[in-house]
Amino acid sequence: MKHLTITLIIILVWGKGFSQEISVESGLNFTSYRYNNSTGDSNENVKPDSGFYSRLGLGAFQLGSQKIGYGASFQQLNATGGDGYENYNWKTNYLGGFVQYQKLIYKNRIGAKLSLDFLHLVSGKQKIGGETFDLTNEKEMNGTWINPSVGVFANVINSNSLGLDIGYNFSYAFKAGGQGTESLSYASSQVYFRVHLKSPKNELDVHEHELPKYIIPDSVSNNQLALEQEIQNLKLEINVLQQPLNPLPENTVFFNLDSYKIDKDQYQKLETLANYLINNPTMIATLVGYADDTTGQTAYNQTLSNNRSKxxxxxxxxxxxxxSQCIVKGEGETSQFNQKIYDSNRRVTIILTSKK
Structure with a gap:
């Protein structure tokens, strides 16, 4: 456990230095052992037990149009049992890494996620009666394990600097290799909370060591010193105002007939818009959806325009x-953009404004 703690501290420090967002997901594993002996028989005396688990999110990478999170994973997969004569239990600690994809699916509050952990047994004990056995050399338990899971979560807090989720996962771990004559896998239900801390992004990156040092003679009075400092501050403000503004991203996303699915040829303009909004947190994008008025009923087109903006x-x-930077608005059917080329009316128009 000492080595495990040191490893997690190193990963935490390393990840904080290189990531814009760090997260900690912690909760309980309620694990059932799926065990079969050399003759293929299971042991009905083996019962589920609980253990701790945690995932430390260190960052994300781009896969297509989606962001995939990654980090370190720790899992306790435990069980207990007894046959009427003596009691026994298994306590195991697995350490590894994970990748994860999650998506909000309902009102920006409820989401689903897929995770894949790669685990290795770092310590394990089995107690039978009064004796204790080391499990790290047991072929059915050591080695590399693959642990996919699927889950749902609810977003409780989502601010510019802090997020808090609560959720449930179901996972099924199996060994990526031979287990000898016996076989073992783990099925776990997980309940958890997740805290993610977001690093603030500065609109203008100004470092103190880059600013000219202002030297005031000892003979200058306090009033003169305050005046000179005010002049220095005004110079800095002027420099900020003289910085060229970021070019505004393209403001229209087009859709196919009777569809609110975003085509891949529209991804680049939305990725550019996303980067613009992230780098300009005071800006708001109003997403106004439309449908063409040549097909479909008015009520249907209203729903279609809403879905396009969503x-x-x-x-x-x-x-x-x-x-909070995205406002959704559906305007229903229209022909105002082009009365002959109907595709022009199947759109979401993006209006950028500053927060008040």
């Missing part, structure tokens, strides 16, 4: 845009 919103949030 699709753009979900895409931006998946790119880590703050949900």
């Amino acid at each position: 699709s753009v919103q979900e895409f931006l949030i998946s790119m880590l845009v703050d949900p």
